[in-house]
Amino acid sequence: MFRWVINLWQSIFGRAKKSNDLSPIIEKRLEPLIITDLRGELPTHPDKKYRIRNGPFTHIAIHHSLTDVGSAASFNRYHIENNDWPGIGYAYVISKDGTIEWCWDHNIKTYHVGNSNGFALGLVNVGDYNSTRPPLIQVEACLRLIQKVAPDIPVDKVWGHQEYPNYEWKKCPGNNWNMEEFRNKLQLLKEGRYKFKAFREV
Ligand SMILES: [Zn+2]
Numbered sequence: 001m002f003r004w005v006i007n008l009w010q011s012i013f014g015r016a017k018k019s020n021d022l023s024p025i026i027e028k029r030l031e032p033l034i035i036t037d038l039r040g041e042l043p044t045h046p047d048k049k050y051r052i053r054n055g056p057f058t059h060i061a062i063h064h065s066l067t068d069v070g071s072a073a074s075f076n077r078y079h080i081e082n083n084d085w086p087g088i089g090y091a092y093v094i095s096k097d098g099t100i101e102w103c104w105d106h107n108i109k110t111y112h113v114g115n116s117n118g119f120a121l122g123l124v125n126v127g128d129y130n131s132t133r134p135p136l137i138q139v140e141a142c143l144r145l146i147q148k149v150a151p152d153i154p155v156d157k158v159w160g161h162q163e164y165p166n167y168e169w170k171k172c173p174g175n176n177w178n179m180e181e182f183r184n185k186l187q188l189l190k191e192g193r194y195k196f197k198a199f200r201e202v
Contacts, residue, residue: 014139027147027148030144030201031201033098033100034077034100035145036151038102040075042073044080048086050086050108051109051129052108053108053109054138055108057106057153058157059116059119059121059159060158060159061113061116061120061159062091062142062158062160063127063172064124064174066174066176067128072090075089076103077087086111087104087150088110089111089122090103092103092122092124092149094125094132094142095126096115096126096135096137097137098135098141099141106149116191125138125139125142128174130171139177143189151190155183155190
């Protein structure tokens with residue numbers, strides 16, 4: 001009887017304590033998120049330079065690369081040579097295996113969503129998600145990345161490229177990347193209730 005009461009007490013107390021533990025605790029229990037810092041390492045346009053934002057970013061923009069493969073280096077080359085941009089347009093590149101490349105400081109106003117560049121931080125997921133489905137580990141890496149680098153951005157400010165003004169026509173991040181579902185998962189993560197499936201607990 002006594003033991004039962006203690007167990008009950010501990011389970012209530014334990015649970016109450018747990019509900020106050022938000023995502024950092026969950027992060028700690030997962031295998032580490034691998035982020036390679038390439039800031040200042042990637043080649044840039046010979047005479048063009050990105051500007052600094054006027055204020056902190058308030059939104060996140062999710063893209064897909066529309067290519068089967070790619071990396072920060074290849075997108076950087078493409079954006080400079082084909083688009084004549086100062087450098088890669090994305091702050092982060094998320095690979096299909098869930099590893100991440102970090103390309104720009106968050107205060108750099110890179111090109112990726114036109115008139116919204118000033119207030120949106122751009123993340124790209126390598127893949128063509130109109131023709132294939134994103135691997136779960138990539139989706140989960142994207143969730144973890146957002147929670148790690150922009151914990152204060154509410155989920156309703158996390159938009160797919162095509163949700164930005166003037167980009168309704170753009171199928172980005174792809175028909176198979178469901179933004180509603182993604183935001184629901186991010187909300188669960190913020191509440192400490194998202195259960196990771198692709199990342200292992202350690
Ligand atoms: Zn896009």
